[in-house]
Amino acid sequence: MDFLPLFHNLQGQDVLLVGGGSIALRKARLLLASSAKLTVVAPCINEELKALLTKHQCHYIQAHYHESHIANSLLIVAATNDLLVNQHISNDARLRRIPVNVVDNPTLSTVIFPAIIDRSPIIVAVSSGGKSPVLARLLRAKLETLLPSGYAKLAKLAEKFRDKVKQHFSNTEQRRIFWEKVLQGSISEQVLAGRESQAEKELQQLLDNTQDQPPKGEVYLVGAGPGDPDLLTFRALRLMQQADVVLYDRLVAPEIIDLCRRDADRIYVGKKRNNHTLPQDDINLLLVNLAKQGKRVVRLKGGDPFIFGRGGEEIETLADHNIAFQVVPGITAASGCAAYAGIPLTHRDYAQSVRFVTGHLKDNSIDLPWQELVAKGQTVVFYMGLIGLPTICQQLIQHGQAPDTPMALIEQGTTQSQRVFTSTLANMPETLANKTIQAPTLIIVGEVVKLRDKLAWFN
Known part of the structure; x- marks a missing residue:
């Protein structure tokens, strides 16, 4: 993590905001929403910001920034369009070990403002570490649709019963299990539907009927x-x-x-x-x-x-x-890895059946029903077959599989480290001879491997 997410209680705390434009206005609104004691420093401020400061009885210092303005600030926000001034503010804050945010400049910041979903007392913050604020806002918009406003009421209901539940259950594990039952069941649904009184009644009944007993595993x-x-x-x-x-x-x-x-x-x-x-x-x-x-x-x-x-x-x-x-x-690996490698396990023109087998048995042997694995129109997938790959190729050929049958080995399938090696039964051991292969791997044998060049989409 580039930044560790923390939630700060700024209620009644001194916060310094440097800047008087539209960006400073947005930050002022956010800081005042957290009940901070706000001081703004700027040679001039726009009318909207001036009205906001007047409404909340905030302190405005009409001046250029000076280090003396820091005073007892718990947090400093630099929202000017002057890089030199922002650097000066950042340096002063760091020397005093005061958290500082320089808007749109994570390099000069020790803290950053996330995109916020406010369902107070539930607060969700999304951050890109300052690398893409627009992406963070888009993610916030998606999360907004998943978090109904009723979650605020649900949190308040939990707060109301918190002490009762704590007294009823003797340890934290029992309390956690109880709350998970409440917050994932019908009681939470009642709250989200706007029936808080019914939810409160059901919660009390559940608490009265729940014994203080060790939880079942x-x-x-x-x-x-x-x-x-x-x-x-x-x-x-x-x-x-x-x-x-x-x-x-x-x-x-x-x-x-x-x-x-x-x-x-x-x-x-x-x-x-x-x-x-x-x-x-x-x-x-x-x-x-x-x-x-x-x-x-x-x-x-x-x-x-x-x-x-x-x-x-x-x-x-x-x-x-x-x-x-x-x-x-x-x-399962056969389905996932084959799909990411662009190899359909069945295809009307190439394979009408698929068979999954393990590359080694309980006694580490590879004693498989080889004759059954050699069949026209069949795809065979070997799990855990890397060590036994030469034997697999040899046995299939000996039992009648054509040496030029297509074959693929998928290394670490579906991950960013995925690699796919294709060859034939006769040539695959030589193809892999000088390669360093990391488990897990999957082996696919059959005519469907021919389709990889056309259908591969992952890598």
Whole structure:
């Protein structure tokens, strides 16, 4: 982050604004909306700004800026069109360690003004770090449509019941779970519909009927997709945002992990071939133990949990221990990576069926039903086949697949690091011989690979 977002309480605090034009007017309105004690310094100011200062009984100093004007300011805003003056203000503020904003000049600023969605007491701020204020305003406009004005009433209802809920529940985790139920259910809908009294009544009833008992744990097996965070489902994101603990492996992109609740515990349980941070059985039991502690646990899995993700093994263990669980499907690597590589897995002219197989089995062998994989009009997708690629090519050819059958290897598919290598069964090992390939990878074999040159759109 270029700037750390913070919310400042300026109520009754001295703030200095230097400038008297239209830009200074906009900043003055914003600062006065936060109940700041505003002083404006400028040789002259426009009539609208003068009227605003008079209305709010603000102090106006008709003069050129001087460092003595800083006095006890908690914040300084430079809104002049003179670069030298702005630099002078910035230097003076930095020497005194006072936050300073130079309008439209993030280099001279130690703080910046975001685009704001005001649903007081709910405030949402969007910033581009000063690099594109117009983009920040466009994003604010989008968010405005997602945040009804009723959210202000919802926040006030929560404030009204805050002390009651705190007295009712003995720990913060129980309180958080209660509030999530309130704010994501029918009570919040009543508020947004303008029925505050009914919402208040339901909230009190819910509080009276909720026992102060340890929360029950639950596990969410969430498919994180092949890498691009935009491919997450809404449900996946919602559960990621409310989990207490997140277990993830090396197939889950860092950008996706960052979308989890910020204060959630994060446990890496990654596995590489012949190098497991935690054996699968230990992961299964860890999920059980965390849930028995009352935790809500997200098990993030690359792709889809039920397609070569060992999700079935994990929920078997959960079921054996009577642990509640949910499974959230994800876009599997075959679908996501093929689409981003411009390779349709089926096509009326080339392939009428598709088969997913794993590149290595439980005992690390590649003992597959090769004869079944050699069929006309079929696309075969190999997961985790990088190490065994020479054997895959050799076995398919030996069992009757034409040596010139098109083949693709997709490295880190759907991410900005995606690379796609195309060749034939006979030549692919040589094509990759001098390449450094980083997992995860996906291998596609079939005539549909021919379409990549025409249909590729991602890279």
